[in-house]
Amino acid sequence: MNKPLLLLQPFLLILFIGTLTACQNHHIQNYIADQNKQYLAAQATAPLTIPAPLKDTSLSDQQVIIPVLPNTNNPVVTAEPSLLPPGSMTARINAGTLSPSILKTPLPDPK
Amino acid sequence: MKPTKAFAVIFPGQGSQTVGMLNALALSHSLVQSTFAEASQILGYDLWDLVHHDPNDLLNQTEYTQPALVATGVAIWRIWLDEIGILPTIMAGHSLGEYTALVCSEAIAFDDALHLARLRGQLMQSAVKPTIGAMAAIIGLSDSAVEALCLSASDTTHKVSPANYNADGQLVIAGHTPAVERAIVAAKTLGAKLAKRLNVSVPSHCDLMFPIAAQLEDALNIINIQAPQIPVIQNVEASIADTPAAIRAMLVRQVYQPVRWTATIRKLAAFNCQLSIECGPAKVLTGLAKRTAPLLPCFPIFDAETLAAAASMVRQLT
Structure with a gap:
């Protein structure tokens, strides 16, 4: 390879990387614009994602449309045996089973 | 009962x-x-x-x-x-x-x-120290658009991400101040109805x-x-x-x-x-x-x- 071409090599490399980055940014911008377009189109045609109302309750003067949805049983949270003494922190501090110093947690220095 | x-x-x-x-x-x-x-x-x-x-x-x-x-x-x-x-x-x-x-x-x-x-x-x-982080409201863009622009506004040292998915087309983002600023510019370019920094001292609900x-x-x-x-x-x-x-x-x-x-x-x-x-x-x-x-x-x-x-x-x- 002749000398002038060799000297040009780093500049060609920078040019190549720059073009690649610009293309990538352009691609991201296009992707975002496309996503947004899809969202707006979807909103225009189907603005609601919850089922349409099936029951009109005619509540006094205030017209409230209430959606009636398939019944979903509320989940039950399972109780677990606690390893801690019973009661809130204040109760345990008063009972002497928790040190009052627990309420004075040292704070980290801001980063 | x-x-x-x-x-x-x-x-x-x-x-x-x-x-x-x-x-x-x-x-x-x-x-x-x-x-x-x-x-x-x-x-x-x-x-x-x-x-x-x-x-x-x-x-x-x-x-x-x-x-x-x-x-x-x-x-x-x-x-x-x-x-x-x-x-x-x-x-x-x-x-x-x-x-x-x-x-x-x-x-x-x-x-x-x-x-x-x-x-x-x-x-x-x-x-975090007061000026390190920021939050901004983005209104009028989809969740996925805001997620994507947060990714593009983040770099190896400054990150921004969605913090509150408040309602359809209403998100709050949070992260390092420079990345939040970049995301605001990008949101405006994409046609957000509003992209504005919030007057808060703490960038909540993010990696910070x-x-x-x-x-x-x-x-x-x-x-x-x-x-x-x-x-x-x-x-x-x-x-x-x-x-x-x-x-x-x-x-x-x-x-x-x-x-x-x-x-x-x-x-x-x-x-x-x-x-x-x-x-x-x-x-x-x-x-x-x-x-x-x-x-x-x-x-x-x-x-x-x-x-x-x-x-x-x-x-x-x-």
């Missing part, structure tokens, strides 16, 4: 507070004063005076805001129980409001929640909060968490934890992961709720619910009139 009807009770987080909040409700209901007196005794300072007069401009400092909002939500809930006495099928809270929901569902003791809220506020404030998670977890590990009497949909997964340990784990993740409020409101509908009531000082969540689920009406309670209106609607539910 109190009757149950198919409605939800929701509690707001930071941003709803105002000096003088609950003043009108306190004139007609002594439970407001007694709840704040109890909270003041637990916290060791006069919370009612702070909320009403805010002599030292503390109410907007997060370590004071958070306990004040817990006390506000609990006071309204106690009035509801005392006067109306109809239980909801489900509860949820936006960000800090999740702690209030867990108190009102009897999973966490009121005093524990106040201590936790204060600590959470202190930790959040101490997590991760360093405080361990300390919050330590605090949560020394409090008793019971199985809630009323299920609570938690923010990070918009789901109901099935054990107290899972409740605790989701509270830890919540501090550095986004609030999925849009999905939470949709979940209320999936649990057959016919309406919701907002227990807080304003009607922020009512507005968000209207956007996300217009067919699931929400009624705020912050004074005697709004209490009567919400009660009337709930009583008429079948």
Whole structure:
């Protein structure tokens, strides 16, 4: 390879990387614009994602449309045996089973 | 035994507070004063005076805001129980409001929640220096568009990510200030109706909060968490934890992961709720619910009139 071409090599490399980055940014911008377009189109045609109302309750003067949805049983949270003494922190501090110093947690220095 | 009807009770987080909040409700209901007196005794300072007069401009400092909002939500809930006495099928809270929901569902003791809220506020404030992080509201772009622009605005040192999915087309982003600024520019370029920095000192619900998670977890590990009497949909997964340990784990993740409020409101509908009531000082969540689920009406309670209106609607539910 002749000398002038060799000297040009780093500049060609920078040019190549720059073009690649610009293309990538352009691609991201296009992707975002496309996503947004899809969202707006979807909103225009189907603005609601919850089922349409099936029951009109005619509540006094205030017209409230209430959606009636398939019944979903509320989940039950399972109780677990606690390893801690019973009661809130204040109760345990008063009972002497928790040190009052627990309420004075040292704070980290801001980063 | 109190009757149950198919409605939800929701509690707001930071941003709803105002000096003088609950003043009108306190004139007609002594439970407001007694709840704040109890909270003041637990916290060791006069919370009612702070909320009403805010002599030292503390109410907007997060370590004071958070306990004040817990006390506000609990006071309204106690009035509801005392006067109306109809239980909801489900509860949820936006960000800090999740702690209030867990108190009102009897999973966490009121005093524990106040201590936790204060600590959470202190930790959040101490997590980063004031200028390091920022938050911004992005309105008018889809969730996926905001997620993608956050990715493109982030680099190896400065990150930004969605912090609050508040309603369809209404997101809040948080992260390092330079990345948030880049995301604002990108959002405007993409045609966002609004892309604006918020006047907050703490970039909540993002990776910048991760360093405080361990300390919050330590605090949560020394409090008793019971199985809630009323299920609570938690923010990070918009789901109901099935054990107290899972409740605790989701509270830890919540501090550095986004609030999925849009999905939470949709979940209320999936649990057959016919309406919701907002227990807080304003009607922020009512507005968000209207956007996300217009067919699931929400009624705020912050004074005697709004209490009567919400009660009337709930009583008429079948």
